[in-house]
Amino acid sequence: MLASVPAATLLGVEGRPVAVEVHVSAGLPGFTIVGLPDAACREARDRVRAALLSSGLAWPLQRVTVNLAPSGIRKAGAGLDLAIAVGLLLATGAVEPEAASGCAFLGELGLDGSLRIVPGMLALVDAVVAGAVVVPLGSLAEARLVPGVRALGARSLSEVVDVLAGRGTWPDVPVTVPVPSSPEETGACSVDLQSVRGQVVARRAVEVAAAGGHHLLLAGPPGAGKTLLARCLPSLLPPLGPTEALETTKVHSAAGLALPSSGLLERPPFRAPHHSSSAVALLGGGTSSMRPGEISLATNGVLFLDELGEFPPSLLETLRQPLEDGSILVARARASIRLPARFLLVAATNPCPCGEGGRRGACRCSPAMRERYLRRLSAPLLDRFDLAVPVERPNALELLGEPKGECSAAVAGRVAAARQLALDRGVRSNAEIPSNHLDELAPLSGPARRLLVERVRSGELSARGLDRVRRVARTLADLDGTGEVVGAEHTALALELRSGREVLFGGRAA
Amino acid sequence: MTSIARAGGPRRAAEGPRYASGAGSICRVDGDVAYVVALCGLPGMGQATLRRLLETSPAQRRWAQVCAGTLAPAVLSRRVRVADARARLERWRETALDVDPDDVLRRAAARGVASHVLGDPTYPAVLARESDAPVVCFTSGGGALAGSTPGAPGGDDLERVAIVGTRSATHYGAEVAAELGAALGDRGICTVSGLAAGIDAAAHEGALASGATPPLAVVGGGVDVVYPACNRRLWARVSAAGTILSEAPPGGRPEPWRFPLRNRLVAAFSDLVVVVEAHRTGGAMHTVDAALARGVVVAAVPGSVRSPASEGTNALIADGSAVARDVDDIMALLALARASRPPARHLGRPAGAAQREGSATQGSLLASPPAGGDLASDPRGGEQEAAGGWRGGAARDLDAVILAALDERATGLETIVCRTGLGLGDAAVALERLVESGAIRRRAGAYERLARPIGLGSL
Known part of the structure; x- marks a missing residue:
C-alpha cells in the first residue's frame, strides 16, 4: 500500500517541492525514513508516532518506509511531519485517498498532535506542486499571500483527519494564535527624527540616504548621536511595495523570524548586527537549510553597522560584493544558493579608538593608533559610501534651547516624493542611476559643472567620486523639488556631505 | 642686480665689532656645564636672563643661590616688576630643589643630546659672533656640530641657506621648498630650517631626499621634543642624517615665546634666507627681519598674486x-x-646700505611699503564681478555672512549653519566659492579663514 503526499522543504529562501512517499507492507514492525533527511527530519518518526497515538489514531504494526523524493537534495527541519503523518494514514487506509488528492501538507507535529508553524512557510507554499495546501493555523495568513494556491489552516492532526474523513470543515477563522511581533517589524523601535537635537547636516544626510538609497557613513565622537540618527532611518523610508514586501517577508520567514499578524512585512526592516557577529551570521549559510544572514534580512531595508571600526576587516571586505550585486551567492559543498541582499548600508564609526579624533587635548590616541584603527576600513569599502558625514557633538544651546527639528512624518513625505521621481526615471533609487545615464538623468547647471570641474582638476575628486557626487546631488535636487537640472547648491552640498571621509582619512580615500 | 645689492649687502661687515664673540663676558669655571644646563632648564629662563646671571658670577654659585633663595631680584631684567621677579625666583627655587645638575646632564647625554656652552670648542662658531649669542645651546643628531670642525653644520666654512616659510603652505610652496632643499643638498649646501609644518618640513624633506649634505634644523622647543607631532618621522630622520639645534633645554616645551628667538638663530646660521611662501605676518617675517638686521641676503620665491600664502x-x-x-x-x-x-671688512659700505639699514631698524622692510604701493594691500579689488553668474551681488552678501561667521579656527559646516542660519545648500555653495577665491581654506572637512579675505574689501 503506497501513498504520495506533496510537500516542500526549504533551502535558503526558496522552497523545493518534495513528494513524501509512504509505503506500508507486511514484515517486522519498523519505521525508516530515506531520502537525505537531516537530524530534525529523521526525528519525525518519533513525533509522528506520538502525535498519531495522542490523536487517537492507530500506529500500524507493519513495516513502514518513508521516501522523501527527490532523494538527492537535503531535507531540513520538521516541516515534513504533517505530510508523513497524512501519508501514513493514507497508506494504511485510515483516510480515503480521494480526500487528500491534490492537497499538500506542511507543518511540524507536536507530541500531542498539535500543528506547529515552521520557518519559511511563504517559500514552501510557493514551491508545493498542489492546488491546495494545509498549513498550521498560525501560518495561514502568510500562506495566503501566495497567489494560485488555496491555503487551508488546521490546529491539530485530529482536525486534519476529521476534515479529510468528512466529519468537519476547515476552520476559516482569522489567526487566533497570537504571533509575537518583534518591535523591529512594527517599527516601534524606530526613533522619530524630532528627537535628534541640532545636527542639521547629519539630519539632511539621513534624509538623503533615505530618499536616494545612498549608503551613509556617520563619523564622530561618542555621544554625538550617530546611533540615534541611524535609528531614525526606518521612520523615513516609505512602506515596501508589494514585490519588495513579499521578497522581504520570504527572507524573514525563511530565517524563522516572527512576522506581523498580517503575515506580510510592510515596513522596511532595520537590522543592526553587533560587531562580534560571525561571517555566516552576517552573510548566510551555515545550517543545512542555508539560513539567510543579516544582510539578507536587511533586504529592502537598512543594515546598520554600529562601530564599523570594530568589525573584523575581513568581514567588512565580504560586504563589498553584495553591495555591488544586491545579492549574495552562498556556496557550500552540497548546494549553492543566491540570497537577496539589497540593503541601505548605514555605518557609524569613531574617528579613533578613544573617539575624540585627534582633537587637541581631548584625544588620547597616538597617531599610530589612529592610523591602525582607520586602516581597518579599506578604501574600496569606503568608496561604497556616497555619504560620509562628520557628526559633531551638539552644543549645550542646541540640546536645551533650540526649537525641535522636523518630525519624521514631514521628512518621510519628501522622501516618498523623491523616491517616486526615481521610479519615474526607471531606477529603483537615485543611487542606482548608471554612470552613462547621469548626463541625461542628472544634468548639471553651468555653475554646478564649474564647481565639479574645479574639484576634479584640483585632484580632490576622483572619477568614481564624481559620479557618486552627481547621484547625491540628483537626490538633493529631487528633495528640493527644483526640477530636472541639478544646481550648484545641490552639488556643493553633495560634496559637503562627503567630507566625513576627509575627516577620517585625510586625502587617503579621495 | 640692483635689487640684490639693496636687499643683500655685505655680510656682518659693518657689524663686525658689534657681533664680536661674547665668550669673554661669561664667567666660566671648569665643570660648570651641568650647572649652566640646569639653570637653563628653570621655568621661564631665557638665554638673555641666563646671560645676565652668568656675566657676573659662575654658574655653580648662581645655582647655589637659586637653591638657597638668596638671588637678588635685581639680576632679572629691570623691566620685570619686583613682585613678579620675586615670584619667579621662588618658582625657580622650588624647581631647583628637585633637580640634580649632574643628573640633568647625564640624562640629556643618554638621550643623545649634546650641550655646548659659549666658549666651548664645540660651540657653533657662527653663533659665537652674535651679540646676544645663547649661553648654551643643545644639539642632537649624527652631524657633528663643532665650531672648529671643517664642514660641520655650525662651522664657519660650510655654506648654509635657510629655507623658511609659512606653516600653512600650499601645494606649490611645499613642492618648491622640497625642490630647493634637494637641489641645494646636491650642491653641498646645508639647508637650515625650523622643522615646523609646511615649508620647513618640505625643505627638510627635500634636503634629506638629496642625502648629499646633512641639513640643520633649529627648533623652538627642546631638541628631543617633537613638535608638531605630525613631523615625528621627519624629526627622527633629520636627527639621524643632520643636526637639530635648540637653545631650549632638553625636554623644554615649545612655548610660544621661544619661536621668535628660534627664528633669530635661523637667520644667524644662514648665508642666505630664502622665503618660499609667507603670509603678510608670521614667523617667516620674523626670520626676514632678523636676517636683515644681520645683513643676511633675503630672497623670496615669487608666487601667485591670488594666493594669500604668497602675499608676504x-x-x-x-x-x-x-x-x-x-x-x-x-x-x-x-x-x-x-x-x-x-x-x-676693509671696504666701505656700498651705496644704499645706509638706506636699507634705516628701514631695517624700523623692524621690517614691510613696515614701510613704497609710496603709492596700494596695489599690495588689495591686489584683487575688482576681480569678483568678472567671473559671472554665481558670483553676483546676492552671492557676495552670502559670502560676507559666511566670512563673518568664520575665524582662523577650523569650523565645520554644522557650526557655520548654526551661526549664520543659512540653508545648507546656500552655505555649501558660498563656502565652495570662498574656498575658490582663497578667502577661506578647507581642511579635513572643516573651514578656516585665511589671513585676509581677498576681494571683499568692504569687510
Whole structure:
C-alpha cells in the first residue's frame, strides 16, 4: 500500500517541492525514513508516532518506509511531519485517498498532535506542486499571500483527519494564535527624527540616504548621536511595495523570524548586527537549510553597522560584493544558493579608538593608533559610501534651547516624493542611476559643472567620486523639488556631505 | 642686480665689532656645564636672563643661590616688576630643589643630546659672533656640530641657506621648498630650517631626499621634543642624517615665546634666507627681519598674486628683496654674498646700505611699503564681478555672512549653519566659492579663514 503526499522543504529562501512517499507492507514492525533527511527530519518518526497515538489514531504494526523524493537534495527541519503523518494514514487506509488528492501538507507535529508553524512557510507554499495546501493555523495568513494556491489552516492532526474523513470543515477563522511581533517589524523601535537635537547636516544626510538609497557613513565622537540618527532611518523610508514586501517577508520567514499578524512585512526592516557577529551570521549559510544572514534580512531595508571600526576587516571586505550585486551567492559543498541582499548600508564609526579624533587635548590616541584603527576600513569599502558625514557633538544651546527639528512624518513625505521621481526615471533609487545615464538623468547647471570641474582638476575628486557626487546631488535636487537640472547648491552640498571621509582619512580615500 | 645689492649687502661687515664673540663676558669655571644646563632648564629662563646671571658670577654659585633663595631680584631684567621677579625666583627655587645638575646632564647625554656652552670648542662658531649669542645651546643628531670642525653644520666654512616659510603652505610652496632643499643638498649646501609644518618640513624633506649634505634644523622647543607631532618621522630622520639645534633645554616645551628667538638663530646660521611662501605676518617675517638686521641676503620665491600664502613673499619682492626662482638664482646670490664677505671688512659700505639699514631698524622692510604701493594691500579689488553668474551681488552678501561667521579656527559646516542660519545648500555653495577665491581654506572637512579675505574689501 503506497501513498504520495506533496510537500516542500526549504533551502535558503526558496522552497523545493518534495513528494513524501509512504509505503506500508507486511514484515517486522519498523519505521525508516530515506531520502537525505537531516537530524530534525529523521526525528519525525518519533513525533509522528506520538502525535498519531495522542490523536487517537492507530500506529500500524507493519513495516513502514518513508521516501522523501527527490532523494538527492537535503531535507531540513520538521516541516515534513504533517505530510508523513497524512501519508501514513493514507497508506494504511485510515483516510480515503480521494480526500487528500491534490492537497499538500506542511507543518511540524507536536507530541500531542498539535500543528506547529515552521520557518519559511511563504517559500514552501510557493514551491508545493498542489492546488491546495494545509498549513498550521498560525501560518495561514502568510500562506495566503501566495497567489494560485488555496491555503487551508488546521490546529491539530485530529482536525486534519476529521476534515479529510468528512466529519468537519476547515476552520476559516482569522489567526487566533497570537504571533509575537518583534518591535523591529512594527517599527516601534524606530526613533522619530524630532528627537535628534541640532545636527542639521547629519539630519539632511539621513534624509538623503533615505530618499536616494545612498549608503551613509556617520563619523564622530561618542555621544554625538550617530546611533540615534541611524535609528531614525526606518521612520523615513516609505512602506515596501508589494514585490519588495513579499521578497522581504520570504527572507524573514525563511530565517524563522516572527512576522506581523498580517503575515506580510510592510515596513522596511532595520537590522543592526553587533560587531562580534560571525561571517555566516552576517552573510548566510551555515545550517543545512542555508539560513539567510543579516544582510539578507536587511533586504529592502537598512543594515546598520554600529562601530564599523570594530568589525573584523575581513568581514567588512565580504560586504563589498553584495553591495555591488544586491545579492549574495552562498556556496557550500552540497548546494549553492543566491540570497537577496539589497540593503541601505548605514555605518557609524569613531574617528579613533578613544573617539575624540585627534582633537587637541581631548584625544588620547597616538597617531599610530589612529592610523591602525582607520586602516581597518579599506578604501574600496569606503568608496561604497556616497555619504560620509562628520557628526559633531551638539552644543549645550542646541540640546536645551533650540526649537525641535522636523518630525519624521514631514521628512518621510519628501522622501516618498523623491523616491517616486526615481521610479519615474526607471531606477529603483537615485543611487542606482548608471554612470552613462547621469548626463541625461542628472544634468548639471553651468555653475554646478564649474564647481565639479574645479574639484576634479584640483585632484580632490576622483572619477568614481564624481559620479557618486552627481547621484547625491540628483537626490538633493529631487528633495528640493527644483526640477530636472541639478544646481550648484545641490552639488556643493553633495560634496559637503562627503567630507566625513576627509575627516577620517585625510586625502587617503579621495 | 640692483635689487640684490639693496636687499643683500655685505655680510656682518659693518657689524663686525658689534657681533664680536661674547665668550669673554661669561664667567666660566671648569665643570660648570651641568650647572649652566640646569639653570637653563628653570621655568621661564631665557638665554638673555641666563646671560645676565652668568656675566657676573659662575654658574655653580648662581645655582647655589637659586637653591638657597638668596638671588637678588635685581639680576632679572629691570623691566620685570619686583613682585613678579620675586615670584619667579621662588618658582625657580622650588624647581631647583628637585633637580640634580649632574643628573640633568647625564640624562640629556643618554638621550643623545649634546650641550655646548659659549666658549666651548664645540660651540657653533657662527653663533659665537652674535651679540646676544645663547649661553648654551643643545644639539642632537649624527652631524657633528663643532665650531672648529671643517664642514660641520655650525662651522664657519660650510655654506648654509635657510629655507623658511609659512606653516600653512600650499601645494606649490611645499613642492618648491622640497625642490630647493634637494637641489641645494646636491650642491653641498646645508639647508637650515625650523622643522615646523609646511615649508620647513618640505625643505627638510627635500634636503634629506638629496642625502648629499646633512641639513640643520633649529627648533623652538627642546631638541628631543617633537613638535608638531605630525613631523615625528621627519624629526627622527633629520636627527639621524643632520643636526637639530635648540637653545631650549632638553625636554623644554615649545612655548610660544621661544619661536621668535628660534627664528633669530635661523637667520644667524644662514648665508642666505630664502622665503618660499609667507603670509603678510608670521614667523617667516620674523626670520626676514632678523636676517636683515644681520645683513643676511633675503630672497623670496615669487608666487601667485591670488594666493594669500604668497602675499608676504610677493611683498618682499616688491620691496626690493632678491628673487629666487630656482636653485641657480640661489647659487648666484650665494656667490655674491661670498664674494662680498672677506673684502667687505676693509671696504666701505656700498651705496644704499645706509638706506636699507634705516628701514631695517624700523623692524621690517614691510613696515614701510613704497609710496603709492596700494596695489599690495588689495591686489584683487575688482576681480569678483568678472567671473559671472554665481558670483553676483546676492552671492557676495552670502559670502560676507559666511566670512563673518568664520575665524582662523577650523569650523565645520554644522557650526557655520548654526551661526549664520543659512540653508545648507546656500552655505555649501558660498563656502565652495570662498574656498575658490582663497578667502577661506578647507581642511579635513572643516573651514578656516585665511589671513585676509581677498576681494571683499568692504569687510
